[in-house]
Amino acid sequence: MTLLALGINHRTASVAVREQVAFSPAQLEHALEQLRALPHISEAAVLSTCNRTELYCVTDAAGEQTVLEWLGRFHNLSIDELTRCAYHYLDNDAARHLMRVAVGLDSMVLGEPQILGQLKDAYQQARQMQGLGGELERLFQHTFAVAKQVRTETGIGKNPVSVAYAAVSMASRIFDDFSRSRALLIGAGETIELVARHLHEAGVRELTVANRTRERAELVSSRLGGRAITLPEIPAALEEADIVISSTASPLPILGKGMVESALKKRRHRPVFMVDIAVPRDIEPEVGELADVFLYTVDDLEEVIEENRRHRQVAADQAESLIEHGVGSWQHERRIRSGGELIREYRHHGEALRDESRDQALERLARGEDPAKVIERLAHQLANRLMHQPTQAIRDAASQEHHEFLEAAPRLLLPVKPAFEKPAPKANRQKDNTPA
Known part of the structure; x- marks a missing residue:
């Protein structure tokens, strides 16, 4: 198979x-x-x-x-x-x-x-x-x-190679303890969904997802125990957010300098980490000029991703080597199992021939036939039946010049001869001391 x-x-x-x-x-x-x-x-x-x-x-x-x-x-x-x-x-x-x-x-x-x-x-x-x-x-x-x-x-x-994971990885450089951080995620697409999951796994427990439609935001936030808001509610949520990550398809910026500046005053200038993954940008570049704002773009993340991709490639080469070893050991075990199955089939075949010959011999004995002749016939019949198929296979291989089969046949069918036979000891001669 x-x-x-x-x-x-x-x-x-x-x-x-x-x-x-x-x-x-x-x-x-x-x-x-x-x-x-x-x-x-x-x-x-x-x-x-x-x-x-x-x-x-x-x-x-x-x-x-x-x-x-x-x-x-x-x-x-x-x-x-x-x-x-x-x-x-x-x-x-x-x-x-x-x-x-x-x-x-x-x-x-x-x-x-x-x-x-x-x-x-x-x-x-x-x-x-x-x-x-x-x-x-x-x-x-x-x-x-x-x-x-x-x-x-x-x-x-170990090293993040996705935009979502890289964004969370960069946030960890600023916040030692994610469990005390609050995150505002803008958008509800696949990237934001991954960001939300990575933040949750990193320890963030307060997640807010803002989207044009509340229903889509709820699909992302509800799985992780977060809350959903619409885009007009962002200014109020921004005041509480320590981490802001945005990825929408909006043609115009969603966060302007004035909105962020107002939120910072109410936050008493607690630092805010922001990542703008969107193209075109969701966050005005001028926001990065504000004190206490750490703003990164998708280009900044690409540097992190490329460096981590190199690290992963080294690990990938090591993984390929381990996989080759794994394939080899699986193949070895498979060959052993295949040999075991063949042995079981061959023994079953031999036992079936044995049982059939035995039953026929017992019937002849029951009819009163000469036991010596019955045993002789049993031995002859069983030997012929056991040798018939291998003999026919050898003849077919010889006629078709299947040399590998013929070379393997003696090892499979004939008893192994000792590599070295110790010569029989010579008889001790008695020294003839008879005088000439």
Whole structure:
């Protein structure tokens, strides 16, 4: 059987295609049932995120085309369209790909940690749906162990390489204790959502999200115990904010120098950290001239991101080495398991022949046949049956000039001869002392 990884991601497909191929949580259970029931498929798991959809299967040689055709049917996409943006990996390459995905080496943001949690969710879902057998179960467990080793022994996840994380990282240079800081986030898009999560994880407990529509602001703030306001309410919220991070699509600045100056007076000049991630800017550049305001733009963050990206690349190289070692150990264990399965099948075959010959011999004895002849026939019959298949295989290999098979056959079929046989001791001669 073959291990197959088939999918699309942010490098091979546009957002429009990724949206079409993605599985919603409501679809996953039904999709796993269908995938597992396909001919040629014995095990299956599905990983579906905003940046990738990947199917991991244990299959035979015809399974890859079967899976691709099923994926097209499920999402009403043509095979040609899928083929143009799909990739596939087999066996060791599939295991390597899964491990690279788990540690964030295949992510849009190098080393991002969220993908490991998403992969664990995919594993649990497949397990609950009886999609996993011994092969995928062991591969996922091995992958999680390698990912843990990479996170422990390298700095792959330590240095922020996203704008959102870099903004929070810079804020930590000014505020020693985030738990006593209040944050005002302007906008409610994906970047602000990430900023809110990073601030919450860093210890900020008072979060206010301002947006043009209160409903969208509530979607972001409610998950983290914050409050939602509209843009006209910003001046009042600014008076309480120690951290202000803005990312909107507004064509004009939202925070002007006068608004911030008024808020600073009411704050009694307690310092304010501000990051303007928006392009065009949400905060007037003149705000940076005010005392007690630390204003940074997206360009300032890019310097931090680039430096941290270099650090992560060094860690990524270390991670690649650990993954290669992980693939090697997985492959070694797989070969051992494959040998064990072959041994079990061969022993089962031999025991079946033994039992059949024994039963026939017992029937002859019960009919009163000569025991010596029965035993002789039993031995002859059993030897012939055990040697028939190997003998035929050797003949076929010889006729087709399969030299590797013929070279391996003696080690498999013949007893091992000692490398060195000690010669038998010479008989001691008695010294002839008879005089001549």
